Amino acid sequence: MKAMTHSRYLAFVILVVALLILPTGGAQATNAETDGPVIHRVQTGENLRRIAARYGVEVEDLMRWNNLRSSDDVVAAQRLVARVPDQPAGDETSGGVHIVRPGEMLAGIAERYGLPEDAIKQFNDLQSSVVFVGQALRLPPTALLANGLVATADYVVQPEETLADIARRYEISVDDLATLNDLSPASFLRAGQRLIVPSTGETPSQPRADVQKKVIVDISEQRCRRYEGDQLLDTWPCSTGMNNATKTGHFQVQSKLTKAYGGTWDIWMPYWLGIYWSGGTENGFHGIPWNATTGRRIWAGLVGSPATFGCVMLRDNAMKELWNWADIGTEVVIRR
Known part of the structure; x- marks a missing residue:
């Protein structure tokens, strides 16, 4: 009886050791994932924090790899580089992802893949030709x-x-x-x-090009509505000025900057659309601001209630869409 028990124990030990030595499919799959950048398609309700946790990376890494200005700057169906390999891939085929290496400039990367520099900039929403080591650039298909x-x-x-x-x-x-x-x-x-x-360098005719653009801000509802003609395109929550600091009336977009500096409060305001002057200060639309000294974002949780010193604040993804759509001269109506 003791000999039988000892034999069974030895067989169990041998089986466990064999299982530990044999490679597993899961380990191979994990290694395979590191051969190139991992692309993640954003799902409804996801944010950068959740995506970062899923892939075991930092939110700051996702922002750097994808040229994001804020952690709120993602929308459903957007494709993000969620993980990059330890060493940049040497694939010369466009339509993929290029990881910027030390000493590389955008012009050289464009030449390497036989792509126009402007096409890479627009495909990655770059505001300039400046790139940095470790940045993931998506390459437009040839x-x-x-x-x-x-x-x-x-x-x-x-x-x-x-x-x-x-x-x-x-x-x-x-x-x-x-x-x-x-x-x-x-x-x-x-x-x-x-x-x-x-x-192709030519501007194709586009239907309804003469339709008037208009933005209506409703202070009582804390809502911003975007129109083309009589057609409502979007309704977004927004924040106007505290203590009725936002003027009412009819205005026009008079300035357009990727970001504006508020010297009185030492803040940067992304996607700036200036609409009127209040004394020596221009008020306008902007995304979630951040402290210019610390980089810390402010008012992020206040969209939908009065929070600003007179401007109209939207969440970054909505403000980016409004900024891309609006032109100098676009009509703006602010009412209570």
Whole structure:
């Protein structure tokens, strides 16, 4: 009986050791993931903190790899670089991701892949040609730049248009158009949505180009509404001035900056659209500001209630969309 028990114990030990030595499929899959950048498509309700936790990285890494100005600057269906390899990949095929190496400049990266520098800038929403080590740059598919297509341009989606309609208009495939805009080929579009499209240097005719743009800010509701003609495109929560500090009346967008400095409060305000002067200070629309000295964001949890010193504040993703859409001279109505 004792001999039988001892034999069974030895067999159990041998089995456990064998299982520990044998490689597992899960380990191989994890290693395979490090061969190149991991791309994550943002799901509804996700934020950078949740995505960072999923991939075991820091929020600051996601912001750096994806050229994000704030941790709120993500939307559903957006594609993000969620993890990068320890060593930059040497793949020369465009349509992928390039990790910036020490000493590289954007012009050299563009030349390496045979792509226009402006196309890479627009595809990555870069405001300048400055890049930094470790930054992940998405490369536009070469199919979009073939046949004389040397740059990209903005296109405003018209009522009832589909990706297939716009793809036919610009003579590219639906897959390429979807890739260029971080969309699924089956994505539904809404009127007023802005897409990146190939440009041949000519400006194609675009329906309803003469439709008047207008923004209405309702102080009592703390809502900002965007219109083209009589068509309502969006309704966003916003924050106006405390103690009725925001003026009412009819205005126009008079200045447009990627960010504006508020010297009185030592803050930076992203996606600035100036609309009127109050004494020596210009008031306008902006995203969530941050302290210029510490970098700490302020008022982030206050959107939807009066919080500013007179400006109109929106969440960054909404403000970015408004900033891209609005022109100098766009009508603005502020009412109670």
